[in-house]
Amino acid sequence: MxxxxxxxxxxxAAVHPRIWAALQAADAPAPPYDNDALSQQLDDAFGALFGRPCAVLWVATGTAANCLALATLVPPHGGVVCHREAHIEMDEGGAPGFYTHGAKLLLADGEGAKLTPASIAAVLDPIRPDVHRVQPHAVSITQASEYGRVYTPAEMAGIAAFAAGRGLPVHVDGARFANAVAFLGCTPWEACAGAAALSFGCVKNGGMSAEGLVFFDESLADVARYRRKRAGHLQSKGRFLAAQLLAILEGDLWxxxxxxxxxxxxxxxxxxxxxxxxxxxxxxxxxxxxxxxxxxxxxxxxxxxxxxxxxxxxxxxxxxxxxxxxxxxxxxxxx
The missing domain is CATH 3.90.1150.10 (Aspartate Aminotransferase, domain 1)
Known part of the structure; x- marks a missing residue:
């Protein structure tokens, strides 16, 4: 029926008219890949949004954004702590293992598909520091979670501080990051403070075919660019992806x-x-x-x-x- x-x-949902207009405006000859003027504006545009320097890569899908981030943070022999109902575990068809060349997802519990320092510790503490066990290398959270639950700035700060104390960078799956920030009424940075990398959702929020992979540790982007190319996500007409991301930021359309x-x-x-x-x-x-x-x-x-x-x-x-x-x-x- x-x-x-x-x-x-x-x-x-439909593509927002302002996204369509931006795509049309980008339809002119320009240098290929990410050498165009629009792609070159992403770092500054997102830096202004988050109030701190960052390096931004466009990709076509949320799966690619999440998994390229994880592959940049985690070696093939390492592990990523995430909720057992996280998107990277339940809905990405094994892509995290594919992109990382074998890294393991270490599954934690938590009400509302949210992690806490205690639930992360429950996964980490039993892991012996020897070669017979997969060692943790990152924590991944979803903002908002798979059940539409939001991490408050205090919760985010608590997880980031705990992870930093264990030497683990934090990745934020932000497919619905805009919805979380809108609910919280906080600054964008407060909703992901302490993260090393953020997958900034655009497609679910009026975009057509672009997601932003934001690195707050700018040095990570140098590695991610090579991984993006190897994974087949370095589009020759990347200006059309950059145009969508810039348009959704303009005037706080996001x-x-x-x-x-x-x-x-x-x-x-x-x-x-x-x-x-x-x-x-x-x-x-x-x-x-x-x-x-x-x-x-x-x-x-x-x-x-x-x-x-x-x-x-x-x-x-x-x-x-x-x-x-x-x-x-x-x-x-x-x-």
Whole structure:
């Protein structure tokens, strides 16, 4: 059945008109790869956003951004501590191991798919410092988490300080980083403070085909550039990716889009009551709904993913139709 009202994923959302305009404006002869004027502006643009120097590479997918970051931080014989429900564990088809040439994901627990210093320590402490055990080399967190839960600046600072004390750099999977910052109302840096690398999401937030790989340790970018080429992600017309990233930063479009998506999610969450499985802090809503109730919602034209037994995931986007959002809220309230 065709479901006219889309709450399946923010990946299904349209490209923002200002992104399209930026792509059109970039459609002129320019030096190839990342030697064009737009690509050369990324470091300064993101440096201004985060208030500190950084080096930024464009890539086409979130998987590539995450895994190139991890491959830069972690040797093939090393390990990455992440939540057992993190995207890099559950939804990237073995790409972390492929890009790192064998590094292992070391799985930790935590409510709401969030890590804490204690849950990271529970993974690290039993590891003997000898060649028979995979040694940790990095920590990866997701901001916002796989259940739409947000790390506060204090939580982020606590994890970064703990990881630094163990000599581990932190990578932040920021596929929905904009939604987290919009919810927190903090500065972008406070939402990822202490990170060595950040995957800055654009595609889910109005972009078409670009994600930003941000290194706050600029020296790491020198290695990542070689890895990007070897992985097939050095696009010859890279200016089109750079154009999207610059456009979404201009005038804080990234925050404007995220706020719209978050507001739509809050409208739906406001009627869900005890059905909510997690607090709604970004643009994802997880509900307890029976099989019959899911069928009833789909029969009314709503699309969404089933999420385990008796649960559904609903995702709003920058352009969620207010009429559709209101209709879904009414439908959930009347179940």
């Amino acid at each position: 065709h479901h006219a009202m889309q709450f399946l994923s923010d990946n299904a 925050l404007e889009n995220a706020r719209a998506a978050n507001a739509a999610a809050q409208e739906i969450a406001s009627v869900a009551g005890d059905r909510l499985l997690h607090p709604v802090q970004a643009n994802e809503i997880f509900l307890t709904v029976s099989e019959a109730e899911r069928a009833a919602l789909r029969a009314q034209g709503f699309s969404f993913y089933d999420w385990g037994d008796g649960a559904a995931r609903l995702v709003t986007a920058w352009n969620s139709d207010p009429a559709h959002v209101a209709a879904l809220a009414r439908a959930i309230a009347s179940l």
